Amino acid sequence: MNTATPPLPPCALAGVRVLDLSRVLAGPWCTQTLADLGAEVIKIERPPTEDHPGGDDTRGWGPPFLKNRDGHDTAEAAYFLGTNRNKRSVTVDIAHPAGQALIHHLAATCDVMVENFKVGDMARYGLGCENMRQRCPRLIYCSITGYGQTGPYRDRAGYDYAIQGLGGLMSVTGERDDLPGGGPQKVGVAVADLFTGMYATVAILAALRHRDATGEGQAIDMALLDTQVAMLANLGANYLVTKQAPKRAGNAHQNIVPYQVFEVADGHLILAVGNDGQFERFCTVADCPELARDDRFSRNASRVRHRDELVPLLAATMRTRQRADWLAALDAAKVPCGPINDLAEVFADPQVLHRGMRTTLPHPHQDTMELVSSPMKLSATPVQVRRAPPLLGQHTDEVLAELGLSPDETAALRAQGVLGPQPPARA
Numbered sequence: 001m002n003t004a005t006p007p008l009p010p011c012a013l014a015g016v017r018v019l020d021l022s023r024v025l026a027g028p029w030c031t032q033t034l035a036d037l038g039a040e041v042i043k044i045e046r047p048p049t050e051d052h053p054g055g056d057d058t059r060g061w062g063p064p065f066l067k068n069r070d071g072h073d074t075a076e077a078a079y080f081l082g083t084n085r086n087k088r089s090v091t092v093d094i095a096h097p098a099g100q101a102l103i104h105h106l107a108a109t110c111d112v113m114v115e116n117f118k119v120g121d122m123a124r125y126g127l128g129c130e131n132m133r134q135r136c137p138r139l140i141y142c143s144i145t146g147y148g149q150t151g152p153y154r155d156r157a158g159y160d161y162a163i164q165g166l167g168g169l170m171s172v173t174g175e176r177d178d179l180p181g182g183g184p185q186k187v188g189v190a191v192a193d194l195f196t197g198m199y200a201t202v203a204i205l206a207a208l209r210h211r212d213a214t215g216e217g218q219a220i221d222m223a224l225l226d227t228q229v230a231m232l233a234n235l236g237a238n239y240l241v242t243k244q245a246p247k248r249a250g251n252a253h254q255n256i257v258p259y260q261v262f263e264v265a266d267g268h269l270i271l272a273v274g275n276d277g278q279f280e281r282f283c284t285v286a287d288c289p290e291l292a293r294d295d296r297f298s299r300n301a302s303r304v305r306h307r308d309e310l311v312p313l314l315a316a317t318m319r320t321r322q323r324a325d326w327l328a329a330l331d332a333a334k335v336p337c338g339p340i341n342d343l344a345e346v347f348a349d350p351q352v353l354h355r356g357m358r359t360t361l362p363h364p365h366q367d368t369m370e371l372v373s374s375p376m377k378l379s380a381t382p383v384q385v386r387r388a389p390p391l392l393g394q395h396t397d398e399v400l401a402e403l404g405l406s407p408d409e410t411a412a413l414r415a416q417g418v419l420g421p422q423p424p425a426r427a
Contacts, residue, residue: 096417271335
């Protein structure tokens with residue numbers, strides 16, 4: 001009997017090599033996505049010193065922290081673990097001339113470089129886009145900043161929270177001003193960072209396609225503010241068409257009714273009626289078929305105009321039955337609806353489990369650890385989780401050896417403080 005493990009299918013980005021000088025969220029989200037698709041990602045991190053723990057700032061953004069085999073906290077924050085799988089970590093002091101030389105050496109072996117330093121910082125170290133691309137014309141150099149490489153805000157530090165405010169998202173997020181709890185509200189996750197990371201990924205893939213055709217790399221200038229403005233989507237279009245700024249609508253939808261949270265007899269649920277046929281079926285389930293025949297409510301445009309009349313009628317009806325009853329009846333009638341789950345319920349949900357949205361893999365601190373899986377499902381080149389999020393500097397010697405440095409040369413760089421101390425292989 002042949003018990004050999006079958007070979008893994010190919011990865012879409014196998015052979016693509018990425019030099020990752022980004023940290024926190026937007027850049028690491030981009031490079032993790034590339035890594036999930038098969039790219040080799042080398043994460044450059046600050047070496048630890050007496051005055052600084054080193055590494056990506058998010059390594060220390062806890063609790064919670066990953067536990068070791070004895071049940072004690074490690075230095076690996078869950079935040080970092082969620083954005084850095086499938087990467088190798090190399091510690092290099094880019095302020096040191098020898099460290100800058102190493103980055104140039106590594107970049108010459110890479111297809112893509114990603115960085116999210118403030119505008120001008122990389123140029124101070126001789127690692128700016130113009131310098132790098134003069135040396136490596138095929139290099140795709142992606143810069144991620146808060147406000148972009150140009151414009152009056154270019155020198156500002158960019159943070160997701162500030163971008164959500166400046167970019168208009170908080171003006172349309174939160175309960176209506178005239179209701180209890182009304183006022184601006186940020187989104188529960190850093191969506192400007194995450195969307196910028198995803199847009200950066202798309203831009204890099206497009207640049208790789210262009211380079212395949214022409215042999216030329218290019219610069220990519222990604223800004224959180226640009227992304228935040230773009231992701232206003234239909235609300236941005238609404239404003240440009242009407243020149244009227246939309247207001248906060250709480251859990252309701254600006255353009256669709258009924259499409260919001262309703263209180264039921266034992267909690268809350270989401271009702272997401274997307275078209276007139278669904279509204280008619282909802283009215284049948286809710287024993288109010290006359291509403292679907294009412295000229296004020298029969299078409300979505302009319303329901304939007306008359307939402308203040310319709311919603312109280314629906315709210316009174318929704319409170320008469322329990323959540324499970326509503327969900328079963330609406331689902332049977334093919335009316336979009338759903339519960340409001342906490343994360344324990346999310347990761348126990350049978351559909352989430354079936355779709356494999358948990359990944360289990362070994363880590364130097366644990367025999368097994370869990371991460372959220374990539375949502376990308378490709379039939380021929382599936383996402384593969386090949387590496388746990390790395391310890392700080394875990395792969396420094398390995399990567400430098402591949403670059404051609406001897407053990408003595410690597411030891412000399414450590415002695416100069418360019419690389420930091422040798423990390424433990426296992427905790």
